[in-house]
Amino acid sequence: MKKRILSMLLAGIMVVSMAGCESGNGGNAEPTGTGVPDPAEPVTQDTFEGDGSEIEGGNAAELTDGKFAETRKITVEVYDRENDGGSDPTNNMYTDYIKKGMLEDHNVEVEFVSVPRWTEVEEINHLLAANTAPDICLTYDYPTIQTYADMGGVLDLQNLVVDNKNDLPHLWDWLGTTNMYWDKSVKDGTLWAIEGKRANNNRIVTFVRKDWLDTLGLKEPTTTEEFHEMLVAFKDNAKTLLGDDASKMIPFSCSVDVGWRAALLIESKLDPAITDKEFYVNGFDDRKLTQNGTKDALKILNGWYNEGLMWNDFALHKGDTVEDDNMKAGFVGAFMHNWDYPFRNGEDSINANLKRIVGDNAKFVAVDCFEDANGNYTKYCDSTAGDRKIFFPATNDEPLASLLYLDWISDPTHIEYLQIGEEGVNHNTLADGAFTFMPATGEAIMNSGQNIDYTITCNGLHLSTPELTEKSQNNNYPPCDPEDVAKANAVANNGKKPTKNAKITAIEAENGMGESLSSKRDALYDSVLVCKPEEFDATWDQFMDEYLSAGGQAIMTERQAAWEALYGDSVTLE
Amino acid sequence: MADLEEQALQAEEKPKKPEKPKKEFVPKSSAGIYLKRYWQLYVLLLIPLVYLFIFKYSPMYYVLIAFKKYSIVQSVSEMPWAKNHGFEYFIKAFQNKDFRYALRNTVFLNLLDILAGFPIPIIFALLLNELRLKFFKKTVQTIAYMPHFLSWVIIYGLALQLFTPTDGLINMLIQKLGGEPIHFLDNANNWVGTYIGLGIWQSFGWNSIIYLAAISGISPELYEAASVDGAGRFQKMWHVTLPCIRPTIVVLLILALGNILGSNFDRPFALQNNLVLKNAEVISTFVYKNGIKGLQFSLTTAVGLFQSIVNVIFLCIANWFSRKMGERGIV
Known part of the structure; x- marks a missing residue:
């Protein structure tokens, strides 16, 4: 009896609560929860187009001297790097500067929304899916934008940037048509994202321990063979170089991201005469997995691994700092990484740590030693585009104010202030006008080098003149030696080969494949690196088969077809 | 034999009939009594029920996404059905x-x-x-x-x-x-x-x-x-x-x-x-x-x-x- 009453009661409650929820849903359309305007409305393309024409028509009336009559409010994404001792990325000296400037110049109130740097793609996915993404979003990952654009979740910027061109002088000056239109679709003219510009497109450089070379009486290596001999010498002389820690010797260090951390070796094995077409068709994977010659490079690396010249534990350390700690503690002989890697992070940089822990002479210096078939040191690098891509989600109902923000942040004087900070706090000016930088503390600390997280349209030092920039660049990594920085810069620039824009934006087979294919690629690189030399070919073939059948082949086929549709028989881009 | 059985069945059914209203009557009154006497407990019961509904049952609706072409900007009911009859x-x-x-x-x-x-x-x-x-x-x-x-x-x-x-x-x-x-x-x-x-x-x-x-x-x-x-x-x-x-x-x-x-x-x-x-x-x-x-x-x-x-x-x-x-x- 009791049971029956209870069950009736439960059923009743269920019905009542269901009704309650439904009416709640009716008012809200989607369970988003935050203060975003009713997502059902501005999200659809049609409504947006209506908005756009309104802006076009009312543009002049809306802005007087570049200012809105009524205060507008926008939100802007900023990376949170969670640095030790860093400041709040959404509220510090630099955000105050931006907020104040935007309010004074355009009557726009800016609020920053922090997104963790190392999980940015996932995080921005969550925000977009929940309709709570900031008005100005950025990501390094174009396929993410394309995927959302296909779902109708991104604003088309094409008309916006053209119609408002007169109000956006700095943005057009700085980015130029190259970067503004980099992602413009040849097919339908849509423009889902604007490419931020690299003031500096240096990519990867090889670093070796200068003091070890000196101790062993070796010259800096200039060929792959010499590099190998140097690694062997490091290993054989571990006792001399490391004493009691000899067992911790790692002649050549590499992480799970082999495609990045052995990039120069891989690139040196590519056919120097590769056509633009072939490079593009194989270009989906930015670690050059399917390019010709990559297999040869991995075979060499596999040999080094089996000779005991590389770090055994690399596959187990996912996203921790153990590898960097090994470098800082002085156990690592050589590595490849971003051209300024050992100088980054001031007092906590690798070279500064080496000096403190190992001794005054201990440091990594840049060398150029992976020659290609022609004996050149070719280094594939990005063009000025290929940095962060800026896009407006469909929930952005202040596209003009957002564009004005991009314009403001591209103003050279604003870039310069954000990059060099305050005189006497972040930098000092030398007699010749160049700046020397110093690690700031407290409020003035920069969470990212040169505040690149705020200068979203600009990556790399960009001062009023190129000469000033170059002179100051080398002083930019205190307490590291400016000469070491200059050398790394010179090496990075030697043989640079920027990527060309094939102007083909949407390849359907690429949709949603980025993540699963890049993890397959990493699995392939890691597995062929550690397998026994006699199993190398079989392992390579097995993983490559999987990569191709999981979508890699479909992408290449579609890329080839898209190329031929656009360029016919031509195999080169202008 | 068959007759006998039928009779037996009828005999069995007969005493049930007068009891039926009684049976229904008893729970009704006791239901009222229970609700009245322990209504605080039943109200308390609402909390876990609402929890179950919001976090366990209502998300089930979104299982439909498996049969539809997902779009970030459309609600589930607006999304188009996937090919092959949704499969x-x-x-x-x-x-x-x-x-x-x-x-x-x-x-x-x-x-x-x-x-x-x-x-x-x-x-x-x-x-x-x-x-x-x-x-x-x-x-x-x-x-x-x-x-x-x-x-x-x-x-x-x-x-x-x-x-x-x-x-x-x-x-x-x-x-x-x-x-x-x-x-x-x-x-x-x-x-x-x-x-x-x-x-x-x-x-x-x-x-x-x-x-x-x-x-x-x-x-x-x-x-x-x-x-x-x-x-x-x-x-x-x-x-x-x-x-x-x-x-x-x-x-x-x-x-x-x-x-x-x-x-x-x-x-x-x-x-x-x-x-x-x-x-x-x-x-x-x-x-x-x-x-x-x-x-x-x-x-x-x-x-x-x-x-x-x-x-x-x-x-x-x-x-x-x-x-x-x-x-x-x-x-």
């Missing part, structure tokens, strides 16, 4: 090699978990029950529980300290003794062992609680009677303790079997690395990588739905089987 993504999933691997690994790892991991808490509880020194018993129990409260990320950190080929404590020991380092975590086959072992280590203490509780409910008279009959300790364990906790064991086994396709996310995700993916990729990590990171929401919802359905089927089969064997089921 496009199920077909895609089964054509996907990675999914088939993930399916195989999930079943394989879970079966191993049950085979190796299920008896251990029972044995542990039995042994613990035989301890007579209370202080020692409590200490052992507490220490055995502790790993349960560590997150898998921390356990992976501990595993790195122990098992990495060059710096791991165990491998350093092996090397000092003249052996070759064992790749516990970065060899696909060894990894399975490490995964299962760490799982057992983390959970056996905690899982034994329920058995200890069942054991403490056994009437001491049974043990006394067994003593009188001359049973030794081992015989008491075998003939008294084990049969008494058999229903508990069966229920837990059903639950474990019902989860054969289920997988928690943090354990495989924290422990896996690129070199062992062929054995370590399970459905939950597959869904995470392809759905949340790769934005293929429809595909992964289909996978999730498939996983749930298979789990329910397994649960029902195990339940039916245990009833056949004369045990109480759970449904």
Whole structure:
């Protein structure tokens, strides 16, 4: 009896609560929860187009001297790097500067929304899916934008940037048509994202321990063979170089991201005469997995691994700092990484740590030693585009104010202030006008080098003149030696080969494949690196088969077809 | 004969008829009384019900995403149906090699978990029950529980300290003794062992609680009677303790079997690395990588739905089987 009453009661409650929820849903359309305007409305393309024409028509009336009559409010994404001792990325000296400037110049109130740097793609996915993404979003990952654009979740910027061109002088000056239109679709003219510009497109450089070379009486290596001999010498002389820690010797260090951390070796094995077409068709994977010659490079690396010249534990350390700690503690002989890697992070940089822990002479210096078939040191690098891509989600109902923000942040004087900070706090000016930088503390600390997280349209030092920039660049990594920085810069620039824009934006087979294919690629690189030399070919073939059948082949086929549709028989881009 | 039976039936029915209104009457009045007397309790009951509804039942509506072409800007009802009568993504999933691997690994790892991991808490509880020194018993129990409260990320950190080929404590020991380092975590086959072992280590203490509780409910008279009959300790364990906790064991086994396709996310995700993916990729990590990171929401919802359905089927089969064997089921 009791049971029956209870069950009736439960059923009743269920019905009542269901009704309650439904009416709640009716008012809200989607369970988003935050203060975003009713997502059902501005999200659809049609409504947006209506908005756009309104802006076009009312543009002049809306802005007087570049200012809105009524205060507008926008939100802007900023990376949170969670640095030790860093400041709040959404509220510090630099955000105050931006907020104040935007309010004074355009009557726009800016609020920053922090997104963790190392999980940015996932995080921005969550925000977009929940309709709570900031008005100005950025990501390094174009396929993410394309995927959302296909779902109708991104604003088309094409008309916006053209119609408002007169109000956006700095943005057009700085980015130029190259970067503004980099992602413009040849097919339908849509423009889902604007490419931020690299003031500096240096990519990867090889670093070796200068003091070890000196101790062993070796010259800096200039060929792959010499590099190998140097690694062997490091290993054989571990006792001399490391004493009691000899067992911790790692002649050549590499992480799970082999495609990045052995990039120069891989690139040196590519056919120097590769056509633009072939490079593009194989270009989906930015670690050059399917390019010709990559297999040869991995075979060499596999040999080094089996000779005991590389770090055994690399596959187990996912996203921790153990590898960097090994470098800082002085156990690592050589590595490849971003051209300024050992100088980054001031007092906590690798070279500064080496000096403190190992001794005054201990440091990594840049060398150029992976020659290609022609004996050149070719280094594939990005063009000025290929940095962060800026896009407006469909929930952005202040596209003009957002564009004005991009314009403001591209103003050279604003870039310069954000990059060099305050005189006497972040930098000092030398007699010749160049700046020397110093690690700031407290409020003035920069969470990212040169505040690149705020200068979203600009990556790399960009001062009023190129000469000033170059002179100051080398002083930019205190307490590291400016000469070491200059050398790394010179090496990075030697043989640079920027990527060309094939102007083909949407390849359907690429949709949603980025993540699963890049993890397959990493699995392939890691597995062929550690397998026994006699199993190398079989392992390579097995993983490559999987990569191709999981979508890699479909992408290449579609890329080839898209190329031929656009360029016919031509195999080169202008 | 037939007439007689009919008469008997009628005779049986007859007395029922006058009772019927009575029967209905009684609950009605008592329902009112119950509601009136205990209405506070029923109001309290609302809270968990609302919780269940909001977090368990209403999300079920979104299962529809598995049959639709997902779009971020449309509500579920607006999304267009997927091809092949809505089954496009199920077909895609089964054509996907990675999914088939993930399916195989999930079943394989879970079966191993049950085979190796299920008896251990029972044995542990039995042994613990035989301890007579209370202080020692409590200490052992507490220490055995502790790993349960560590997150898998921390356990992976501990595993790195122990098992990495060059710096791991165990491998350093092996090397000092003249052996070759064992790749516990970065060899696909060894990894399975490490995964299962760490799982057992983390959970056996905690899982034994329920058995200890069942054991403490056994009437001491049974043990006394067994003593009188001359049973030794081992015989008491075998003939008294084990049969008494058999229903508990069966229920837990059903639950474990019902989860054969289920997988928690943090354990495989924290422990896996690129070199062992062929054995370590399970459905939950597959869904995470392809759905949340790769934005293929429809595909992964289909996978999730498939996983749930298979789990329910397994649960029902195990339940039916245990009833056949004369045990109480759970449904």
